[in-house]
Amino acid sequence: MVIGFFIDSLSNYQSSRYRTTYGLVNIFTLIETIWLMVFFQYIFKKKVLTIIIISSGILFFIFWLIMFIRHGNNKYMELLTAYEALAIIVLSVYYFYVQLKKSENSFLYLHHTFWIVSAYLIYTAGTFFLFLFQNSLTHEDQKNYFLLNSIFIIIKTALITVGMITKNANKNNNNKIPTYINDRAFT
DSSP states (O other): OHHHHHHHHHHHHHHHTTOOOHHHHHHHHHHHHHHHHHHHHHHBOOHHHHHHHHHHHHHHHHHHHHHHHHHTTSSOOHHHHHHHHHHHHHHHHHHHHHHHHOSSOTTGGGSHHHHHHHHHHHHHHHHHHHHHTGGGSOHHHHHHHHHHHHHHHHHHHHHHHHHHHHHHHHHHHTOOOOOSBOOSTTO
């Protein structure tokens, strides 16, 4: 969250001076994707899922590096953002599928992972097409895009904050809420 706030602030400052911010956004996409892959690997403890998540993370990094060397600060890498968004949506939907399959998890909202996964699912689903078509937008349309993107960032940040508060409340109350997903879908 702190890195995202820093990158967003720096990007807004740079764009107000009519300087390109694609390099910052592209670097943030890499950091965010790696963090989310680690987060989902933390949630999903199945070996098959861990291998899939690590492999897709390595593949993402290789493509990111190739595209960053080619384009760097000159172009927004919308294909990698689409890749990240699809991975987040698939992993989030799978998380909720597994949680709904479990009958003992009736208080899912009491666990911090619920709020974090919800935050990224809502943000990613809400901004998917905005990021995908950003390069084809006019400068005026991009201003409207930034407003909509900012609204989804606020929603994402609020839900992550609830997740952080929920995690601390669970530690204080010593609630026995399952932390990891151990399902049989990939056995």
